[in-house]
Amino acid sequence: MRALIVEKGEDGGTRAAVREIAESRLPESEVRVAVEYSTVNYKDGLCIGPGGGLVRSYPHIPGIDFAGTVEHSSDPRYEAGDKVVLTGWRVGEAHWGGYAEKASVRADWLVPLPPGLTTRAAMAVGTAGLTAMLAVMALEDHGLKPGHGPVLVTGAAGGVGSVATAILAGLGHEVAAVTGRPEQAEYLRDLGATQIVPREDLSEVTRKPLESESWAGCVDAVAGAMLGRVLKQMKYGTSVAAVGLAGGAMIEGAMVTPFILRGVNLLGIDSVMQPYANRLRAWQRIVRDLPMEKLEAMVVPATLADLPRLGAEILKGKVRGRIVVDVRA
Known part of the structure; x- marks a missing residue:
C-alpha cells in the first residue's frame, strides 16, 4: 500500500x-x-x-x-x-x-x-469542521441566538474558521471574520461574513480591564494576545469558544474582570476525546446546518x-x- x-x-x-x-x-x-x-x-x-x-x-x-x-x-x-x-x-x-x-x-x-454525506464531503468537513460545529453548539448551549449581535470568528480563513463562518451565517448570525490576510476578504464574504476585522485591530496587548461591549459570541482559533483582547470586548453574559492556539498558548493581557464583571464564559472545545453521542450530534447538525455549496x-x-x-x-x-x-x- x-x-x-x-x-x-x-x-x-x-x-x-x-x-x-x-x-x-x-x-x-x-x-x-x-x-x-x-x-x-x-x-x-x-x-x-x-x-x-x-x-x-x-x-x-x-x-x-x-x-x-x-x-x-x-x-x-x-x-x-x-x-x-x-x-x-x-x-x-x-x-x-x-x-x-x-x-x-x-x-x-x-x-x-452520516447519511447525506459522501466520504469526500465528510473530509471537507473533517476535524476542523467537527470542531467548528462543537464550538457553535457550545455557544448555543450557553445562550447564543441569532439577533443577539455580531459573532466574532478569529483565524477565519483557516479550516475551523471557514466552517464556523459558514455555519453561523447559515444559522442567521451576523458574522465578523478576523483575518490577517486582506486578500481573503472576498472569500470570507462569500462564506457569509458581514464584517471583516483586520487582525491588527485585535492583536495589541492592552492594560484596560474592559473595553466596549462588541460581540455576542466568539469562536477563537488563535488564543494569545487576541483572545486576551476579545474577552474584554464581549457583551454581558456571552461566551467565547476556544478551539486553537495558533497565536500561542498564553492568553496575553487577560484579566479576570470580563468573567466577574460581565459574566463572560470561556468554553474549551476539544474534538479529540469527544464522547460518541456528542460526535453523532455534531455530525447530524453538520448535515443539517452547514451549507454544502459553501463547504x-x-x-x-x-x-x-x-x-x-x-x-x-x-x-x-x-x-x-x-x-x-x-x-x-
Whole structure:
C-alpha cells in the first residue's frame, strides 16, 4: 500500500515521503479501513514536520482524520462495505493515521458516515469542521441566538474558521471574520461574513480591564494576545469558544474582570476525546446546518505527494479553507 512515511534521521531531523509499504506493517486492531480521503490540519503539519511533541515513535504515518470503507471488522458494530469516518483519538499522532491507502483502528474511534454525506464531503468537513460545529453548539448551549449581535470568528480563513463562518451565517448570525490576510476578504464574504476585522485591530496587548461591549459570541482559533483582547470586548453574559492556539498558548493581557464583571464564559472545545453521542450530534447538525455549496467553495484538492509542502504551509498560516486529500490519487 502507498503511505506518507515520516522518518527521523540520525541528525534528529524528520523527512516525509510517499512510499510503498506492506499492509502487514499496520498495527493489529479491530477494524481495517480502505481510506479514501483525509485532510490537512495544523496538527498534521506538526506531525509531517518536526512532530511538535505529538509523535511517539518513528517511522510514522500522520493524518488525524480520514473517511473510507470497512474492509474487515472483528467488532459487530461494523462490517465490510460500511462507510466510516474517524476524527481524533490521537490517530495520526500516537497511532498511525489516514495518510495511507489502509488504516487499522479501534471500532470505538469510528462513527458511521452520516447519511447525506459522501466520504469526500465528510473530509471537507473533517476535524476542523467537527470542531467548528462543537464550538457553535457550545455557544448555543450557553445562550447564543441569532439577533443577539455580531459573532466574532478569529483565524477565519483557516479550516475551523471557514466552517464556523459558514455555519453561523447559515444559522442567521451576523458574522465578523478576523483575518490577517486582506486578500481573503472576498472569500470570507462569500462564506457569509458581514464584517471583516483586520487582525491588527485585535492583536495589541492592552492594560484596560474592559473595553466596549462588541460581540455576542466568539469562536477563537488563535488564543494569545487576541483572545486576551476579545474577552474584554464581549457583551454581558456571552461566551467565547476556544478551539486553537495558533497565536500561542498564553492568553496575553487577560484579566479576570470580563468573567466577574460581565459574566463572560470561556468554553474549551476539544474534538479529540469527544464522547460518541456528542460526535453523532455534531455530525447530524453538520448535515443539517452547514451549507454544502459553501463547504465546496472551501475545498482545495490534494494528493499524498502534496503533503510535505502543505504541512509546511499550514504551519506558516498560508493554507485557506479545507484541503481534501485523495489518498488513492
